[in-house]
Amino acid sequence: MPPGAPRAAVVLSGNELLDGRTRDTNGAFVCDDLSRRGVKVTELLTVADDRGRLDAALRHALGGEPDLLVVGGGLGTTHDDLTAECLADVLGVPLEEDPDALAFVEERVRAVAERRHLDYRETFGLARRQAKLPAGSTAVPPAGVAPGIAARSGRTRIFAYPGVPYEFRQMWLETAAALEQEAFFPDVAVRVVRVFGVGELQVGPILDALPHELVELGINVGGGEVTVRIRHRRDAAALAQADALVAALEAGVPVYSVDGRTVDDLIADELRGGGLTLAVAESCTGGLLGARLTARPGSSDYFVGGVISYADQAKMDLLDVPPGMLAQYGAVSGEVAGAMAEGARGALHSDYALSLTGVAGPDGGTAEKPVGLVYLGCAGPEGTRVRKGSYPGDRDSVRTFAATAALHLLRTALPS
Amino acid sequence: MPPGAPRAAVVLSGNELLDGRTRDTNGAFVCDDLSRRGVKVTELLTVADDRGRLDAALRHALGGEPDLLVVGGGLGTTHDDLTAECLADVLGVPLEEDPDALAFVEERVRAVAERRHLDYRETFGLARRQAKLPAGSTAVPPAGVAPGIAARSGRTRIFAYPGVPYEFRQMWLETAAALEQEAFFPDVAVRVVRVFGVGELQVGPILDALPHELVELGINVGGGEVTVRIRHRRDAAALAQADALVAALEAGVPVYSVDGRTVDDLIADELRGGGLTLAVAESCTGGLLGARLTARPGSSDYFVGGVISYADQAKMDLLDVPPGMLAQYGAVSGEVAGAMAEGARGALHSDYALSLTGVAGPDGGTAEKPVGLVYLGCAGPEGTRVRKGSYPGDRDSVRTFAATAALHLLRTALPS
Numbered sequence: 032m033p034p035g036a037p038r039a040a041v042v043l044s045g046n047e048l049l050d051g052r053t054r055d056t057n058g059a060f061v062c063d064d065l066s067r068r069g070v071k072v073t074e075l076l077t078v079a080d081d082r083g084r085l086d087a088a089l090r091h092a093l094g095g096e097p098d099l100l101v102v103g104g105g106l107g108t109t110h111d112d113l114t115a116e117c118l119a120d121v122l123g124v125p126l127e128e129d130p131d132a133l134a135f136v137e138e139r140v141r142a143v144a145e146r147r148h149l150d151y152r153e154t155f156g157l158a159r160r161q162a163k164l165p166a167g168s169t170a171v172p173p174a175g176v177a178p179g180i181a182a183r184s185g186r187t188r189i190f191a192y193p194g195v196p197y198e199f200r201q202m203w204l205e206t207a208a209a210l211e212q213e214a215f216f217p218d219v220a221v222r223v224v225r226v227f228g229v230g231e232l233q234v235g236p237i238l239d240a241l242p243h244e245l246v247e248l249g250i251n252v253g254g255g256e257v258t259v260r261i262r263h264r265r266d267a268a269a270l271a272q273a274d275a276l277v278a279a280l281e282a283g284v285p286v287y288s289v290d291g292r293t294v295d296d297l298i299a300d301e302l303r304g305g306g307l308t309l310a311v312a313e314s315c316t317g318g319l320l321g322a323r324l325t326a327r328p329g330s331s332d333y334f335v336g337g338v339i340s341y342a343d344q345a346k347m348d349l350l351d352v353p354p355g356m357l358a359q360y361g362a363v364s365g366e367v368a369g370a371m372a373e374g375a376r377g378a379l380h381s382d383y384a385l386s387l388t389g390v391a392g393p394d395g396g397t398a399e400k401p402v403g404l405v406y407l408g409c410a411g412p413e414g415t416r417v418r419k420g421s422y423p424g425d426r427d428s429v430r431t432f433a434a435t436a437a438l439h440l441l442r443t444a445l446p447s
Numbered sequence: 448m449p450p451g452a453p454r455a456a457v458v459l460s461g462n463e464l465l466d467g468r469t470r471d472t473n474g475a476f477v478c479d480d481l482s483r484r485g486v487k488v489t490e491l492l493t494v495a496d497d498r499g500r501l502d503a504a505l506r507h508a509l510g511g512e513p514d515l516l517v518v519g520g521g522l523g524t525t526h527d528d529l530t531a532e533c534l535a536d537v538l539g540v541p542l543e544e545d546p547d548a549l550a551f552v553e554e555r556v557r558a559v560a561e562r563r564h565l566d567y568r569e570t571f572g573l574a575r576r577q578a579k580l581p582a583g584s585t586a587v588p589p590a591g592v593a594p595g596i597a598a599r600s601g602r603t604r605i606f607a608y609p610g611v612p613y614e615f616r617q618m619w620l621e622t623a624a625a626l627e628q629e630a631f632f633p634d635v636a637v638r639v640v641r642v643f644g645v646g647e648l649q650v651g652p653i654l655d656a657l658p659h660e661l662v663e664l665g666i667n668v669g670g671g672e673v674t675v676r677i678r679h680r681r682d683a684a685a686l687a688q689a690d691a692l693v694a695a696l697e698a699g700v701p702v703y704s705v706d707g708r709t710v711d712d713l714i715a716d717e718l719r720g721g722g723l724t725l726a727v728a729e730s731c732t733g734g735l736l737g738a739r740l741t742a743r744p745g746s747s748d749y750f751v752g753g754v755i756s757y758a759d760q761a762k763m764d765l766l767d768v769p770p771g772m773l774a775q776y777g778a779v780s781g782e783v784a785g786a787m788a789e790g791a792r793g794a795l796h797s798d799y800a801l802s803l804t805g806v807a808g809p810d811g812g813t814a815e816k817p818v819g820l821v822y823l824g825c826a827g828p829e830g831t832r833v834r835k836g837s838y839p840g841d842r843d844s845v846r847t848f849a850a851t852a853a854l855h856l857l858r859t860a861l862p863s
Binding site (some may be wrong): 047050110200313341 | 463470474478480482483489490493495500504507510511647648652666669670676677732736737738740742744745746747752753757764794795796808810839841843844
């Protein structure tokens with residue numbers, strides 16, 4: 032982070048985050064979001080539901096005198112939910128029922144009781160403790176039932192949210208929008224350069240060879256892509272360094288995006304902009320590509336659907352893959368990938384169709400067709416392209432990587 | 448964790464874990480592994496590469512007097528690698544070159560230099576600092592180049608490893624095997640009870656009403672399910688408490704699994720065991736259910752495929768949903784969900800088929816059909832069932848929840 036950036040600490044509470052039951056998503060989300068906004072996260076503390084340890088963690092975090100302390104979890108209805116008590120402990124104030132918080136809880140409990148056909152009074156009786164906040168703090172409007180807590184300790188702004196991921200995300204984003212209004216976040220420019228087709232070892236030396244002391248560089252590798260993040264203050268000297276780094280990357284490696292847009296973003300924009308439609312035919316990915324395309328709100332503008340042709344019979348029945356082709360080349364072949372894409376394009380009446388057929392593993396690999404081998408097809412108005420890919424890692428990694436590669440195949444096939 | 452279980456703290460260092468570049472895997476791995484071995488992890492601290500904050504985090508972790516402190520990262524060759532210095536700081540000892548550590552580094556550098564065609568002397572010059580350990584500590588044999596550090600502080604056993612995931616994992620597992628030999632880990636039983644159809648508010652009071660001081664209870668809520676984990680020492684009194692808690696849950700709420708198996712596990716086992724096949728017809732989930740079913744190795748034994756009928760045309764063309772039905776009831780309706788399931792069952796020649804059609808949001812909701820409304824269908828040999836569900840949260844949450852609910856609909860429809 033450039034010198035002088037605001038600093039943040041994050042404290043998450045929940046036994047489930049420490050005993051292998053739940054993988055944290057809130058910490059990763061808020062660290063990433065803060066980082067994009069130019070804030071340096073100095074520590075992320077995940078603590079068991081234990082009053083002594085949670086108190087100690089909050090004191091430890093505040094001891095670093097961060098500008099911001101974000102707390103996640105521990106605002107529910109059970110005796111394990113200790114965040115409000117512990118914040119009151121470390122702020123040296125009592126817990127008090129807050130009128131705003133109480134109104135939020137009443138309103139939300141009413142909705143839940145109606146939806147789940149529960150007795151309102153009984154449910155409200157259980158939920159009422161969520162209206163108790165440390166004295167002097169403010170209720171943050173809930174995304175679920177539990178309100179959040181906004182407080183201050185010295186220079187530190189404190190915000191606490193429930194640990195339910197969609198509640199945490201939504202409530203943090205609302206807080207962040209308010210902080211944005213206050214100009215809390217520094218004026219930092221972030222350039223994100225995305226590279227597909229080479230590894231970190233090809234990208235790193237390009238960056239090392241140029242001056243970069245005025246910017247912060249981060250390289251991330253995942254799903255077959257390399258992402259370079261360049262952060263700098265908005266002054267001419269730093270801007271010039273960043274420009275030179277981006278230009279060198281574009282000259283040296285296959286950069287496909289310099290404005291932060293992902294391959295998913297580019298495809299969505301180009302299909303929508305061109306009034307074009309897309310279908311999928313998925314074998315080894317089993318629906319993963321369709322799920323990824325439709326994770327985006329508004330994807331029905333261009334995505335029409337697809338066929339999950341996991342069994343060979345489905346490839347023949349729904350995608351018109353000729354039985355002889357399956358017999359001759361096998362389901363995992365360029366021929367079948369091409370036929371699947373063409374079959375999906377015909378069956379779904381789409382402009383383009385993507386197909387995937389491969390060996391995701393861990394079983395089913397042979398010497399000739401090892402685990403990780405995936406054929407990709409893209410059928411469109413100008414014809415059909417087929418690519419052979421070989422992807423590393425476990426089943427999940429192979430499938431994710433193959434879906435990304437399929438999107439890149441479409442990207443290169445699209446007109447613009 | 449039952450009373451008296453050993454306690455552990457984990458400290459990870461690395462800027463990349465806090466700025467959105469890298470998702471932690473070491474912390475999740477070691478917390479899960481410790482938990483399975485009956486150790487209670489009280490905190491997981493992720494700290495930036497900053498000497499002051501890393502010192503403070505190590506002191507904070509040791510302040511809780513855990514039996515075990517596992518440290519990950521910061522043992523490399525660059526100036527960002529501060530773990531050895533910081534451990535020396537908190538132990539109050541100097542750093543010293545350790546003969547065993549030096550021998551490990553020499554041996555490993557020789558192998559790397561040979562493999563990568565690097566100059567041995569130059570590479571060793573860069574790597575030599577990895578042989579410096581806090582005085583009085585012991586070198587842990589490396590999985591890569593950098594040795595780990597084994598030390599003690601009061602009652603706490605300290606083990607530090609490099610942050611590279613395969614090195615961290617392998618070195619921890621070797622340490623754990625040695626601790627196992629010493630009988631460091633307790634003899635603990637874990638019971639997992641899964642509930643679908645009610646919330647935490649219905650489950651919590653059942654547990655609170657019974658004695659549970661000999662067990663450790665954990666409640667986790669996610670994707671529309673409540674999971675209760677009960678851990679206890681293997682003695683008759685604790686076993687009786689655990690049995691009573693499980694029995695009370697079974698009597699009071701819709702428990703669907705008492706042996707830890709998820710709904711995904713149960714369905715896979717029942718379909719495979721019965722020689723039955725499954726297909727899907729997905730609208731709002733866009734392939735998510737198919738992707739989830741096929742995430743499991745060997746799912747081709749029973750999953751044949753499906754249709755992603757995102758557009759209405761696809762529902763008609765590929766699933767034979769009558770145009771009049773779509774016009775009369777709308778795509779998001781019980782009628783269409785039923786027809787989609789039947790259509791998929793016919794088109795894919797499967798024994799069972801699941802369908803989903805709903806409003807995932809954030810747009811597209813109306814007063815009559817709000818965001819979160821999803822109709823589920825299940826067609827099978829005994830006929831077709833349809834359920835109407837209303838799921839909270841954002842698009843991702845609604846889709847995930849609906850997919851889980853669809854699996855439960857199939858579970859109740861399956862013969863066993």
